[in-house]
Amino acid sequence: MAANVGIPPAVTDESAAYWAAAAEGRLLVEHCGACGAESFPPYGICRSCRGRATAPVEVTGRGVVYSLTVNHQRWMPGLEVPYALVLVEFPDHPGVRVFGRLRGCEPEEAAIGMAVDVGFEPGPGGCAIPSFVAVAASPDHGPGSGPAVPGAV
Amino acid sequence: MGADLFERRAVISGVGQSAIGRQVDRSGFQLTLDAVLAAIADAGLTVDDIDGLAMFPGGGKANLPGYANGNLYEVQDALRITTRWRQGVVEGMCMPFHGPAMAVATGQARHAVIWRTVKEGSAARNAGGRPAYGSTNPMAEGPLAWLLPVGALSPVCQVAPYAARYMHEYGATREQLAWIPVTQRAHAALNPDAVYRTPLSVDDYLSARMISTPICLYDCDVPADGATAIVVSAAETAPDLRAPVAIEAMAGVVDGRPSWEQWEDMGRVGYATAAALWERTDLRPADVDVAQLYDGFTIECVWWLEAMGFCKPGEAGAFVEGGSRIALGGELPLNTWGGQLSGGRLHAAFGHVAEAVRQVRGEAGARQVPGARVAAVTNVGGYEAGAALLTTWSG
Numbered sequence: 394m395a396a397n398v399g400i401p402p403a404v405t406d407e408s409a410a411y412w413a414a415a416a417e418g419r420l421l422v423e424h425c426g427a428c429g430a431e432s433f434p435p436y437g438i439c440r441s442c443r444g445r446a447t448a449p450v451e452v453t454g455r456g457v458v459y460s461l462t463v464n465h466q467r468w469m470p471g472l473e474v475p476y477a478l479v480l481v482e483f484p485d486h487p488g489v490r491v492f493g494r495l496r497g498c499e500p501e502e503a504a505i506g507m508a509v510d511v512g513f514e515p516g517p518g519g520c521a522i523p524s525f526v527a528v529a530a531s532p533d534h535g536p537g538s539g540p541a542v543p544g545a546v
Numbered sequence: 547m548g549a550d551l552f553e554r555r556a557v558i559s560g561v562g563q564s565a566i567g568r569q570v571d572r573s574g575f576q577l578t579l580d581a582v583l584a585a586i587a588d589a590g591l592t593v594d595d596i597d598g599l600a601m602f603p604g605g606g607k608a609n610l611p612g613y614a615n616g617n618l619y620e621v622q623d624a625l626r627i628t629t630r631w632r633q634g635v636v637e638g639m640c641m642p643f644h645g646p647a648m649a650v651a652t653g654q655a656r657h658a659v660i661w662r663t664v665k666e667g668s669a670a671r672n673a674g675g676r677p678a679y680g681s682t683n684p685m686a687e688g689p690l691a692w693l694l695p696v697g698a699l700s701p702v703c704q705v706a707p708y709a710a711r712y713m714h715e716y717g718a719t720r721e722q723l724a725w726i727p728v729t730q731r732a733h734a735a736l737n738p739d740a741v742y743r744t745p746l747s748v749d750d751y752l753s754a755r756m757i758s759t760p761i762c763l764y765d766c767d768v769p770a771d772g773a774t775a776i777v778v779s780a781a782e783t784a785p786d787l788r789a790p791v792a793i794e795a796m797a798g799v800v801d802g803r804p805s806w807e808q809w810e811d812m813g814r815v816g817y818a819t820a821a822a823l824w825e826r827t828d829l830r831p832a833d834v835d836v837a838q839l840y841d842g843f844t845i846e847c848v849w850w851l852e853a854m855g856f857c858k859p860g861e862a863g864a865f866v867e868g869g870s871r872i873a874l875g876g877e878l879p880l881n882t883w884g885g886q887l888s889g890g891r892l893h894a895a896f897g898h899v900a901e902a903v904r905q906v907r908g909e910a911g912a913r914q915v916p917g918a919r920v921a922a923v924t925n926v927g928g929y930e931a932g933a934a935l936l937t938t939w940s941g
């Protein structure tokens with residue numbers, strides 16, 4: 394898969410674990426050892442209790458689209474359009490919302506409330522970007538499919 | 547109420563603008579000087595009266611090509627003045643005149659000028675189209691790291707999910723919201739300085755190309771070239787001023803998560819700022835004669851119409867439908883200069899403030915709202931938000 398055109402992230406001390414895991418197809422958020430709340434993006438402090446004992450935790454469950462847009466404008470040379478961008482929340486991970494692309498369905502089929510699985514795909518500058526997978530179209534959930542493998546890059 | 551509010555110790559004394567257009571063949575620095583000198587003259591002051599300088603955004607902050615404020619010290623040097631107060635901010639602007647008002651209210655300056663200069667029209671032309679936000683930097687830093695890599699490459703993509711969520715929750719339609727850009731275009735026809743003045747119809751709107759759903763071309767403000775300057779003076783200098791305008795109240799609250807994609811409740815924006823504004827005044831929404839509500843995108847006007855209490859939450863679609871309420875002659879004439887959607891993206895409410903000042907002075911020409919004494923003006927929306935009421939000076 395050709396890498397998506399975009400502007401690459403400046404990786405910081407706080408976000409390094411997130412981007413490293415993304416390259417492996419895993420979605421990390423920040424988990425609080427004191428109260429158990431989860432925060433995103435990672436700041437090294439719990440946004441619930443302000444505890445500093447945080448550690449990365451992987452989000453594997455199914456997400457729900459909170460809102461979305463389908464971009465039609467070629468903002469940069471080589472940008473392939475249209476594509477859907479979705480804001481995804483996770484019933485099992487309150488407080489976490491992640492922005493990413495959507496695949497597995499036509500952009501026009503993206504809808505608020507639709508279920509998605511975690512996934513990634515190649516992004517700019519060698520990074521991997523969230524690319525959620527529409528559940529209805531996900532082969533991981535077809536008849537006789539094996540266990541869900543969250544988004545190989 | 548409010549005798550001890552700092553903003554009551556400040557007045558807006560002058561507004562000035564350079565030539566404004568899709569492209570103006572003049573450097574950003576010259577546009578800045580044009581606007582600053584015009585604003586000082588408009589105030590009835592001389593350059594030597596100015597002892598405070600500010601610009602938005604501050605130095606070095608340019609996420610888009612065409613941010614053309616220049617350097618504050620070069621402007622001071624060119625004007626050959628002495629300043630006692632200077633400011634360039636990115637965060638915390640609230641309204642453009644917030645910092646200058648604090649400066650003159652606390653005696654740090656007597657007459658402060660703030661400007662905003664854009665050459666975004668020329669930058670878009672030179673790039674062959676509106677460029678990606680953040681494309682002035684090789685890497686996406688800070689909050690942009692969660693937006694630009696995934697392909698949310700423009701404020702359009704960042705704001706569009708708010709519009710989608712709003713329409714989903716309330717059932718507002720594009721046919722209804724079209725009346726905001728359509729009505730503002732009719733207002734722009736009466737403003738000789740507006741960028742786009744030819745009539746726009748609802749059909750034109752509905753057949754326009756999508757930029758990022760549900761935001762179409764006419765929901766987006768127009769990249770433009772131009773500068774706006776605002777002079778803010780200590781209220782006690784009013785006898786020296788040509789036509790001061792009172793700042794009845796202002797507020798800028800950042801509640802929710804200060805992030806485009808993390809803002810919790812995308813159907814509702816600006817409520818905390820509006821509530822704080824109304825706490826600082828005895829005026830009520832029904833007292834507002836004319837509204838200059840920030841319109842980087844159509845949906846931002848929707849937020850402000852509802853947050854400010856001009857209509858109930860979820861009812862902006864019905865409120866604007868048909869255009870009669872928000873047109874000149876309606877109960878709440880909206881963005882009488884055309885707004886950024888037709889007047890040009892002068893950015894950060896500088897154009898809105900200039901128009902509000904002209905309206906409450908009775909100097910808005912063919913688009914004057916008869917007898918306007920109270921203008922509401924708002925800035926941005928989303929996590930950074932500002933709102934103010936400007937009123938006719940009564941001494």
Ligand SMILES: [Zn+2]
Pocket residue numbers: 425426427428429430439440441442443444
């Ligand atoms: Zn905690």
